[in-house]
Amino acid sequence: MKKRYVGFAVWLVLTCLLYFFENNTDTRIVLACTLLMPFVPVLRRGLFEKDTVSQQPKAIPQTIKTFETREEDDPGDVRAYLPGDPVNRIHWKLTAKRDELLVREQAKNKTAEEMEIKTVLEAEQPAANKLKKHIFLIGFSIFLFSLMLLLMIPSANQGMQALLNRLFDASEAVNAYAYERFDVPADQPVAFAAVLLSLIGLSLLGMTLLSGSRFLALGLMAACVLFQIYFGLAFPFWVNVPLFALFVLWMMKRPWKRKVALTALTGMMIVSMAVLLLYPGVDAATEAASETVRDRLSQMAQSITGTTHEQPAGENETRHVHTQTLTAGGQEARTDREYRLVTVEEEQISMPHWVDYLRIVLLLLLTVALVILPFLPFLLLNQRRKKALDARKVFESENVNEAVFAIFQHVAAWLEATGHGEDNTPYAAWHADLSPDYVQRFTACEKLFEEAAYSTHEMKEEDRQQALALLNETEQALQQRADWKQRLRLKYKECLWV
Amino acid sequence: MRLEMEKVLAEIEKVIAGKREAVTKILTALLADGHVLLDDVPGVGKTTLAVALSRAVGLNYKRVQFTPDVLPSDLVGFSMYDRQSGGFSYHPGALNDANLLLGDEINRAGSKTQSALLEAMEERQVTVDGVTYSLQKPFLVIATQNSVGAAGTQFLPYAQVDRFLVRLSLGYPDYAAQMEMLKNRQGVNPMDQVQCVMTRDVLISMQKEVQQVVSRDAILDYITRLTLASREHEAVDVGISPRGALFLDRMAKAHAWMDGRDFVTGNDVQAVFRDVCAHRVLLKESTNQTVDDVLNDLLRTVENPDRHSRGMWKQ
Numbered sequence: 139m140k141k142r143y144v145g146f147a148v149w150l151v152l153t154c155l156l157y158f159f160e161n162n163t164d165t166r167i168v169l170a171c172t173l174l175m176p177f178v179p180v181l182r183r184g185l186f187e188k189d190t191v192s193q194q195p196k197a198i199p200q201t202i203k204t205f206e207t208r209e210e211d212d213p214g215d216v217r218a219y220l221p222g223d224p225v226n227r228i229h230w231k232l233t234a235k236r237d238e239l240l241v242r243e244q245a246k247n248k249t250a251e252e253m254e255i256k257t258v259l260e261a262e263q264p265a266a267n268k269l270k271k272h273i274f275l276i277g278f279s280i281f282l283f284s285l286m287l288l289l290m291i292p293s294a295n296q297g298m299q300a301l302l303n304r305l306f307d308a309s310e311a312v313n314a315y316a317y318e319r320f321d322v323p324a325d326q327p328v329a330f331a332a333v334l335l336s337l338i339g340l341s342l343l344g345m346t347l348l349s350g351s352r353f354l355a356l357g358l359m360a361a362c363v364l365f366q367i368y369f370g371l372a373f374p375f376w377v378n379v380p381l382f383a384l385f386v387l388w389m390m391k392r393p394w395k396r397k398v399a400l401t402a403l404t405g406m407m408i409v410s411m412a413v414l415l416l417y418p419g420v421d422a423a424t425e426a427a428s429e430t431v432r433d434r435l436s437q438m439a440q441s442i443t444g445t446t447h448e449q450p451a452g453e454n455e456t457r458h459v460h461t462q463t464l465t466a467g468g469q470e471a472r473t474d475r476e477y478r479l480v481t482v483e484e485e486q487i488s489m490p491h492w493v494d495y496l497r498i499v500l501l502l503l504l505t506v507a508l509v510i511l512p513f514l515p516f517l518l519l520n521q522r523r524k525k526a527l528d529a530r531k532v533f534e535s536e537n538v539n540e541a542v543f544a545i546f547q548h549v550a551a552w553l554e555a556t557g558h559g560e561d562n563t564p565y566a567a568w569h570a571d572l573s574p575d576y577v578q579r580f581t582a583c584e585k586l587f588e589e590a591a592y593s594t595h596e597m598k599e600e601d602r603q604q605a606l607a608l609l610n611e612t613e614q615a616l617q618q619r620a621d622w623k624q625r626l627r628l629k630y631k632e633c634l635w636v
Numbered sequence: 637m638r639l640e641m642e643k644v645l646a647e648i649e650k651v652i653a654g655k656r657e658a659v660t661k662i663l664t665a666l667l668a669d670g671h672v673l674l675d676d677v678p679g680v681g682k683t684t685l686a687v688a689l690s691r692a693v694g695l696n697y698k699r700v701q702f703t704p705d706v707l708p709s710d711l712v713g714f715s716m717y718d719r720q721s722g723g724f725s726y727h728p729g730a731l732n733d734a735n736l737l738l739g740d741e742i743n744r745a746g747s748k749t750q751s752a753l754l755e756a757m758e759e760r761q762v763t764v765d766g767v768t769y770s771l772q773k774p775f776l777v778i779a780t781q782n783s784v785g786a787a788g789t790q791f792l793p794y795a796q797v798d799r800f801l802v803r804l805s806l807g808y809p810d811y812a813a814q815m816e817m818l819k820n821r822q823g824v825n826p827m828d829q830v831q832c833v834m835t836r837d838v839l840i841s842m843q844k845e846v847q848q849v850v851s852r853d854a855i856l857d858y859i860t861r862l863t864l865a866s867r868e869h870e871a872v873d874v875g876i877s878p879r880g881a882l883f884l885d886r887m888a889k890a891h892a893w894m895d896g897r898d899f900v901t902g903n904d905v906q907a908v909f910r911d912v913c914a915h916r917v918l919l920k921e922s923t924n925q926t927v928d929d930v931l932n933d934l935l936r937t938v939e940n941p942d943r944h945s946r947g948m949w950k951q
Contacts, residue, residue: 550942562935562937562939562940564902564903564906565942591941591942592852592854592901593852593898593899
């Protein structure tokens with residue numbers, strides 16, 4: 139099973155490598171199509187899984203039946219003939235032998251039916267899991283396939299670029315440089331690209347639905363953030379809020395909640411992206427906000443890296459003019475190709491400085507870490523200490539056996555923490571270097587402990603007092619003997635001891 | 637140790653010196669109502685031990701020296717045609733009225749004879765010609781296997797060794813013990829001084845008490861974990877059987893009772909683990925570990941119930 143997956147992976151990597159190093163478009167199409175090949179049997183099995191499930195139990199009762207007929211020769215399965223029994227149930231061989239009419243018992247057939255039901259019930263569970271896995275694989279293959287087609291087939295590729303252009307048109311004021319990158323006429327047909335993109339979206343959605351994987355969410359989020367930063371696109375806030383929510387969800391532990399929420403959010407993200415791609419239209423306010431953010435970021439980058447960008451004198455004015463043009467009407471801004479030449483300097487600013495951004499992020503993380511770090515041990519230890527105190531509540535339990543047991547466990551933990559006993563050795567081998575007086579009391583208490591742990595006797599109140607006295611004595615003795623390092627260690631252990 | 641058992645031990649020690657531990661184990665096995673396999677060299681006092689034990693407890697003692705031509709009917713008895721009565725009459729074998737049977741060199745017997753004995757050990761009854769005769773109570777078999785001069789012998793197969801509760805070995809006495817033994821036998825035979833200090837009925841009631849000893853879930857859990865671990869150990873081919881687990885529990889109960897308790901602790905299980913399980917573990921041929929290594933390994937790695945059974949009160 140695992141070998142097969144390794145084989146798949148190797149084959150996938152090889153295909154992808156070939157695909158990227160191959161220049162001939164036709165060969166690449168063929169390669170992309172072969173990508174779907176190994177998933178065909180999976181696809182078939184995945185889709186027709188239900189049939190095989192319903193077929194399986196049919197085969198099992200048959201084997202039971204043959205087994206039954208063999209057992210019917212056993213005289214234990216027959217009874218005397220009663221009027222009304224069908225003739226074909228008469229056991230002729232035994233009848234001849236015993237000189238009376240004997241009939242085969244029917245009782246066992248019922249158990250066979252029960253078994254059938256059971257096997258059907260049992261078979262369904264793993265089949266459902268398998269189906270899930272198969273659908274996941276299919277989604278993955280469709281995702282890869284669409285992505286490759288999108289990247290490779292000229293019409294699809296150009297269609298996507300045209301789609302992107304539409305998007306950039308909307309935020310032309312800051313993204314003029316994009317025109318140089320995607321030099322595709324705006325009237326390029328986009329239907330093919332849209333279909334492929336929606337395929338990608340759907341398969342991603344399906345995969346999220348099935349797996350509830352946190353990494354998928356993280357990847358999606360990262361992609362969105364990159365998209366925003368790199369292209370300077372300011373999504374409206376109803377996209378960014380779910381983005382944050384996605385991150386929170388990524389940290390959540392309940393798998394099913396995560397799954398449902400993730401699916402909803404992925405769907406939302408995909409829809410919002412599609413809307414942005416197909417019906418671009420960014421209002422001036424968002425545009426201005428995005429502008430300010432970018433300015434601030436570049437200023438921060440400058441102050442951090444120490445490098446100063448050449449600030450063209452008229453920049454602010456040009457920007458002002460552009461904002462005005464935008465407010466005047468997006469249509470006008472979109473067609474303004476001359477604009478490119480004017481904003482060459484601005485392009486330099488709006489071009490992302492990856493290293494700088496990375497530094498900013500790292501610095502932020504470092505600051506947060508530095509703020510949190512000193513409090514961390516206290517937070518952790520305090521929680522543990524609370525738990526430790528809770529554990530001591532058992533000492534007052536009404537069940538004396540339980541109390542004695544818990545007390546002795548504490549004593550053992552103390553001794554273990556100071557190196558007087560080893561993990562799995564019997565208690566008799568412990569306390570080697572303690573005073574003989576103490577050893578005597580310890581041994582007596584060990585007897586109590588054994589009685590508490592393994593017998594069904596009711597123990598008395600004195601026993602609890604004796605155990606408590608031993609615990610106190612142990613604590614005091616060990617504290618006295620310990621040097622400061624060990625004392626610290628003991629304090630820590632006391633917190634840890636739950 | 638219980639006073640009664642102390643007395644029995646004292647009687648046996650009149651004839652066997654320095655073997656207190658092994659004798660105690662045999663007594664424990666007797667209490668647990670199980671059989672003992674002695675793996676030993678000749679002449680270390682197996683017979684003496686058995687005779688002394690049977691005298692001290694007042695048991696009916698029988699001895700069978702196994703050779704290749706000992707037949708099953710020698711053990712379980714046989715029916716013979718009786719002309720006077722005109723029917724078959726049953727002649728009991730060695731097993732029928734024995735409380736304590738010493739099967740010497742069981743590995744020299746044929747497989748048929750071996751299996752007849754082992755079946756009787758398990759069922760505690762023999763069936764001859766369709767009539768079932770139940771054996772005496774208590775019924776203890778001490779079988780011996782000599783590994784010296786093993787040519788032409790059939791060692792007990794694994795499945796049959798599994799039926800013995802414990803496998804022990806007496807081993808040679810040390811200097812002091814042997815000197816004492818030699819001195820004791822100047823003139824009188826110490827066997828004559830062994831007195832009966834217990835009756836069969838008392839022994840049976842003790843066996844019943846042993847059965848009443850409590851093994852709580854924590855102990856059963858420990859036994860289960862030990863046996864499971866033995867089956868998964870890397871050097872082990874065949875691990876401890878479920879029967880082994882049952883025997884381990886039984887022997888631990890007897891051990892606890894000997895110690896004067898009516899409940900089993902983890903230490904009881906550990907104390908009897910090696911004796912009960914050494915003959916139930918088959919090692920892989922490729923390994924260079926010994927059975928002792930493996931068992932010690934298990935005792936070390938499988939978590940002691942003292943540590944493991946936190947929250948046993950919830951059960």
